[in-house]
Amino acid sequence: xxxxxxxxxxxxxxxxxxxxxxxxxxxxxxxxxxxxxxxxxxxxxxxxxxxxxxxxxxxxxxxxxxxxxxxxxxxxxxxxxxxxxxxxxxxxxxxxxxxxxxxxxxxxxxxxxxxxxxxxxxxxxxxxx
Numbered sequence: 380x381x382x383x384x385x386x387x388x389x390x391x392x393x394x395x396x397x398x399x400x401x402x403x404x405x406x407x408x409x410x411x412x413x414x415x416x417x418x419x420x421x422x423x424x425x426x427x428x429x430x431x432x433x434x435x436x437x438x439x440x441x442x443x444x445x446x447x448x449x450x451x452x453x454x455x456x457x458x459x460x461x462x463x464x465x466x467x468x469x470x471x472x473x474x475x476x477x478x479x480x481x482x483x484x485x486x487x488x489x490x491x492x493x494x495x496x497x498x499x500x501x502x503x504x505x506x507x508x
Contacts, residue, residue, distance in 0.1 A: 386451075386455055388447075388451050388470070388473060388474065388477065391477075392444060392447050392448050392451060392473075392477055393448065395444060395477075395480070395481075395484075396441065396444040396445070396448065399437060399440050399441050399444060399480075399484070400441070402437060402487075403434075403437045403441070406430065406433055406434060406437060409430065410427075410430050410434075429490060429491075429493060432490050433487055433490050433491060436483055436484075436486055436487035436490065437487060439480075439483050440480045440483045440484050440487065441480075443476045443477070443479045443480035443483065444476075444477070444480045446472075446473075446476040447473045447474075447476035447477040447480060448473075449473075450469045450470070450472040450473035450476060451469070451470070451473040453465075453469040454466055454467075454469035454470040454473055457469060
């Protein structure tokens with residue numbers, strides 16, 4: 380394996396991290412907009428609970444993505460220096476952290492669909508009237 384493989388992983392992680400950041404921004408906007416909706420037509424407590432869980436997951440997704448980027452960068456660095464043990468070790472650490480962030484992302488998606496179910500199944504009432 381040469382230093383190109385961690386470099387490719389680095390670019391892939393960057394794309395995913397960008398997506399995670401966009402997800403965080405949209406979630407923040409949803410939370411801010413939640414306060415504009417009258418409480419009588421919206422199950423606000425359940426929604427806030429889902430938002431808290433999602434924010435926690437997005438925070439951990441971003442944390443493991445950043446760790447993965449750092450380890451990929453170190454792997455490329457040690458690849459240039461031809462320190463093979465450190466090169467492979469940091470590549471493996473990068474890959475593992477990236478997988479952890481993807482797994483947490485799946486959990487966050489599951490929670491986001493629960494939040495949609497809460498909105499859609501709120502006692503059969505129209506949420507906007």
